[in-house]
Amino acid sequence: MKDHRGKEGSSRGKAAALLPALALLLVALVVATAHGESALKKVSFIPLWSPQAQFAGYYAAQETGIYKKYGLDVTIIQGGPHRPSSELLEKGEADIGSIWLSTALQKRSRGVRLVNIAQIVQRSSLMLIAKKARGIRRPEDLEGKKVGLWGDDFRIQPEAFFKKFKVSVKAVPQSYSVNLFLRDGVDAASGMWYNEYHTILNAGINADEITSFFYSDYGLNFPEDGIYVMEETLKKDPAKACAFVKASIEGWAYAFDHPDKAIDIVLAHMRVANVPANRVHQKWMLERMKDIIMPSGQTGGTPGLLRKEDYERVGKELKAGGLIRDIPAIDTFAFGCEGHVQK
């Protein structure tokens, strides 16, 4: 039952199919041996989730040879719900990984020496999607309502949000899909702006029928996807890690400039991974990634920079929630790549 049911529901919640992943690995190896001149440094990268436009920049950098340009031979490991990136880094199964800031801080607090080498997503995409038909138009309207919440890191912002507006909700564990919300099992559901929100629109609910609460709009902006390495890996070859960061940012720039090509690349990876692939959905996702990677309102936006106020806000909220004991100094947690890049 486990395997066949693993395909159910949203693109977020797919049990990784082992075979396609191996196939991809094999392809990557073949490519690596064919082109892999001795000069290229081998790097493995684990994204947060199964292939989708959330990682378009990395796939684009790999497919268009940007990594190679920076002297890297990158293998992108197929991610998924049962392959958490932080664990792969911890076990040494991947060199570099994409991890949420809040996740990394908690891991660090538990003694896992993860170092942030780039903060790609600047704006939190996590949101609460509520039905207007259930009378929800303001945060206060959530009082007593059934709200679907994801576990672990996804609960930090909602709980701070409910606390802020002094509402108590009936939390319902949210599964990998939004079907419970679509079938009126809950009044509000958690979602990522670039993913579940659009899934809901494409399940026939109109945008004017729902109320959106972006946590980032309520003083709870938690920057999400960042690029992390283990401290010892970084020490061994900081130039390699920094080359990966530079190349990945260039890959993102390429993806934003060539959305159709980038989506083609992503869709190809999705098909290999055997996850539902939908072009308009991936297009939406890429557009939203642009919004959260390069928020228009942000000043001094160096791509990839972890801003101190964002860092401290996340640290403060995690500490208040009892999820970490101390907030590490930003310069020990985040590593600046300036001066470490060789082409």
Next chain:
Amino acid sequence: MFKNKGIAFKLVLFFTLSSALIFAAIFSYNYLVSRRMIEKGIEENSANLITTTTSRIEVLLTSTQKVPQNAAYLLENTNYDESELFKVIYAIVEKNPEIYGAAVAFEPYAFDKKKKYFAPYFYKNGGGISFKYLDRFYDYFRWDWYQIPRELEQPQWTEPYFGEGGGILMSSYAVPFFRVVDGTRKLTGVIVVDISLDELRDIVSSIKILKSGYGFLISKNGTFVTHPIKEYIMNETIFSVAEERNDAMLREAGRKMIQRQTGFSAKSVKSAVTGKSCIMTYVPIKSNGWSLGVLFPYDELMSDITNLNHIVIALGIIGLALLALAVVFIARSITKPLTQMANIAGRIGRGDLEVQVPDIRTRDEVGKLASALDYMKTSLKDYIRELTETTASRQRMESELKIARNIQMGILPKTFPPFPERTDFDIHALTLPAREVGGDFYDFFLIDKDHLCFVIGDASGKGIPAALFMAFTKTLIKAKASANLETGALMEQVNDELGKGNDADMFITVFCAILNTVTGELRYTNGGHNPPIVMRSGGDESYLDGPGELVVGIMEGSRYSTRSLVLKPGDGLFLYTDGVTEAMNEADEIFSTDHLLDVLISCRDKTVSDITACVGEAINDFCKDTPQYDDITMMALRYEGRR
């Protein structure tokens, strides 16, 4: 803009255009009605087709639904242990060929107070049946098949999913079951069965509408469950397709579909297979809230009516062309003789009356026009011939009259001064003839050395008779005048001569006088003529004694007296006819005797020729260009005596 175009052009344009309009109206109506008929046919056919299809699907789903429903009833109302539960689940999988696998999943600690996860699962595996527990790694509480019926406390069909190996599309039917604990009905777990959707797919894919029409099935979320394009299945929703096509209408139709409505797409939907415009009908699958959509390719449905319309249009165009030809032919048959006759009329207008009018035998307007033209030509010809004849006779008459006038004028003395060797008197006469021949005359002659006879007269009437009468009178007077004869006796003789055989009752006024040039004695008789004016040399002008005697020639045997007057040297006499005093101006006023007298006073000292000229000018000034109907004749005499 068509002013200069011919009748043929206007007729063709008018008839062709109006016929085309009528044709277009009939065609449109026919098209609309036949289209409505076809659409109605589709509605009926599709209703049949869709009813058959949906009822097959319903049978499939409801027969599956009954199995877990019965099991739930069993679990709610009986006590069972683990082995009995296993038997039930095993039997479900074994006895129902359409069921791939079945599980009974309990709430945490609901079956066994020590076990959070308890969910035995039997499933078909190759030829046999396998078993496993769904454990904490699988964490069934988080899956839709468990969570949704649990939260809604209602049986649910799950969204479709790909089964083991990824190839088989499946869906699960999950029924929550309850137990009454301490008086309250409490949710205990969920019974779930998995079925393959292959059979359902076969049912839907058997829908074939004409060449390219097809059916598809979407889930509650709008996800394609079956579709002729394999890539759509599970990857696309009807809404993502609408977003890609930017088709708001399709999205609206999709919303109606997932809201379990039945209907037609408001506008045409593009076929995902051929790209053709289609009419989409949809109907809900009641058991699981999915929706069956069927696309009817518009052009294929309409191909019969389209073919028919092409033929009708072609026939219409040919008909219009024939009609235009017929109109051209008719118009030609009308305009050709018309043009011909217009030419003939033009030639007649230029005077060519010998032109031949075509012989048109039809009795229509053209025929009438031709015969009218012919009649006009003949009439004109006759008229002109008559006119020519009349003109000729009139010209002849006029020339005869002219001759008569010339003769008349010729017999009047015209040499002035008439007696240049005589100084004892002077005489001058002037006549201004009217257009027609008049009857005025004057005459003067010496009877002997000492006697001057002078006469002025005016015959009644006009024309030749008057001229002849006047000539006759003049001749008579000249013949009979003698020094020994009194003017009265002369007038009596002349009167008697003229009166004989005067059947026409013509007459003549005559003033006749004989002047003794030695003594200045003037003896005279006035036969009804205007009285002459005596102009004394001292400057006294007056009309000679009262009204005269009877006009001459009217009554035989009339008596005339002789009167006398002595002229002194320098005295004069002015004689005239009624043409002078009755000369008319534009205002129909006559010159009058008073005016004549005034004029004579003004020119009394002039010679006789100047006096007549003076009066002539005065008449001219008075009458201007008004034509005169009477001869104007005057004569002036001055006696000088012997010195």
